[in-house]
Amino acid sequence: MRLLRHNHVFxxxxxxKTxxxxxLIDFLLGTGVYYGIKLxxxxxxxxxxxxxxxxxxxTRKMNGPKIRVTSFS
Structure with missing residues (x-):
């Protein structure tokens, strides 16, 4: 039996902007929370x-970036 291998490019x-x-949100929020808890x-x-x-x-709660996936076989 021969195995077929497909090369895919994504x-x-x-x-x-995203x-x-x-x-920016990560830096500002992370720094603010860090200093708040440290205080x-x-x-x-x-x-x-x-x-x-x-x-x-x-990061998980935010709406993720709109990703378009294109594959070529």
């Missing part, structure tokens, strides 16, 4: 974990 198109918006708890570890968790949740 192109993902993401607009620059990338800028996500990075309250005075712990670097808790502030870092809180900042990372907040950025991850925000």
């Amino acid at each position: 192109f993902y198109v993401i607009r620059g 990338v800028k918006k996500m990075v 309250i708890s005075s712990s670097l570890i808790i502030a870092s974990i809180g900042s990372i968790a907040c950025c991850a949740v925000t």
Whole structure:
């Protein structure tokens, strides 16, 4: 039995405006949450974990970028 292999090429198109918006929100929100938690708890570890968790949740909640997938066989 002969196995057939198909080579596929995928192109993902993401607009620059979407990338800028996500990075800006990540930086501002992450920094704000970090300093807010650090002010309250005075712990670097808790502030870092809180900042990372907040950025991850925000990124998942935001509407993702509109991605067009084109494949060539």
